[in-house]
Amino acid sequence: MQVIKQLKVKFVYSMIFIEMFVFATxxxxxxxxxxRRESNETKEFLVxxxxNNGHSPRPRLFNDKMIPRQKQNELLMDIDATSSASRERPEDFLHTITDVFRIERTSQANLRNYFSVKVNSDNSIMELIQDFPLNYTNDEINHLVKEIRKSGKKxxxxxxxxxxxxxxxGNQQLICMVNRNSELKTLSKLYTYSTLLxxxxxxxSVLISIPISNYMIRPAEDAFIKxxxxxxxxxxxxxxxxAVIGANIDxxxxxxxxxKWLDYIKTENKRMGELVRDLLYLAKNDAGRNELTFCDFDFSNAVENSVLPFEVVAFEAGKTLEFDIEKGLTCNGDEKSLKQIFIILVDNALKNSEEGAHITVRAYAEGxxxxxxxxxxxxxxxxEELEKIFLRFYRSDSSRVRKTGGCGLGLxxxxxxxxxxxxxxxxxxxxGEWAEFTLAIPKKR
Structure with a gap:
């Protein structure tokens, strides 16, 4: 069932990644x-x-009737000749002519808090150009001018x-400025809301992906279980x-x-029995039906009891088997199944080494x-085969299959x-030199 769990996890991760990528994009x-649009509009307005010598574009005045150009010029001259009070509150003046004219603003940029200054090469302000009262003091404007000139940017x-x-x-410059604090605050809120979204x-995505993955994987899970x-x-x-064949052979x-024919049958029957036993163990393990008994036991003693019988096998094969087992090691686990690992690894080392090989078994605590x-x-x-050898029925050297026996299920x-x-x-x-297998298990589960 571990395969199904991994498949579900990968499916959920894949869906979340795709949805994250789409939303992020x-x-x-x-x-x-x-x-960029707001920045470009600001730049266009500044240009x-x-x-326009630091002034905003003049509003267009028109009515439903055709107004001669000369009349339009006269009206514009009247607007230019209005008092400073009318300039500070142009709506008062425009209100007097709303029965004849309407105002059309070609861009919302006209509503920005903008101003311009003409400066000399020594940063002294020659003229402050404004179409309405500013929220800046003279000191603040001077500071802005100095910082802008200092940046060296256009x-x-x-x-x-x-x-x-x-x-x-005459080495003079016109610096046009727009206060973008309100726009920046709006953009900041946009970024915040986008992040929260x-x-x-x-x-x-996580909440949706889990049930969808269960639904999508269910057919594969059912087939796998079957x-x-x-x-x-x-x-x-x-x-x-x-078992019956073995008894009849006896x-x-x-x-x-x-x-010799009976010997062949007996050998293959024994091999078939081992294969069936291993397949049954793996099938039960995949289905979660292997019953393991976890308890504290003497790990050092278990290793010695499992490995010592191989001394005779190693001697007869012309190989050297050495032990370096730390005394007093205790572990919480299923002693029977762990002994099976000890035997599998030593047997694997004996079968996959040549005559004169040196085999070392070590057991020690590390943290x-x-x-x-x-x-x-x-x-x-x-x-390239260090991971493949743990696959079922995989043999690194197929020529050893008949020579050493086994079916590639031990590892x-x-x-x-x-x-x-x-x-x-x-x-x-x-x-061409050596091979080493390392088992690491926690002392306590």
């Missing part, structure tokens, strides 16, 4: 577009101010104020005929002495973990047992 595009932003510089005659979308159940049932059913051996290592000299394992079983104990089993090797 949409919100980022929206924010960048709005920011217009600079080209266009940019400083302290919430966007500026544009136009060169005039993005975080909310992630939460929603497959594992079939393997378990088939393996269980095969145990009986294999009877025939008592009647027919030294028959809160217990380490069990089996190292053998010999041909080693190619780096798969060993890793499954290590995973059941919240541990790890890894392989390391130097091709």
């Amino acid at each position: 949409i919100l980022l595009t929206l924010n960048v577009t709005i920011t 217009f101010l600079a080209n 266009h940019g932003s400083l302290s919430g104020v966007s500026f544009y510089i136009r060169d005039l005659r 993005y975080l909310f979308s992630i939460i929603v 497959q594992k159940q079939f393997i378990a049932d088939a393996s269980h059913e095969l145990k009986t005929p294999i 009877v025939l051996e008592s009647e027919i002495k030294g028959n 809160q973990k217990i380490i069990y290592k089996v190292r053998n000299t010999g041909a080693g394992i190619p780096k 798969a079983i060993a890793r499954a047992i290590a995973t059941d104990h919240d541990g790890t089993l890894i392989a390391e090797s130097e091709l």
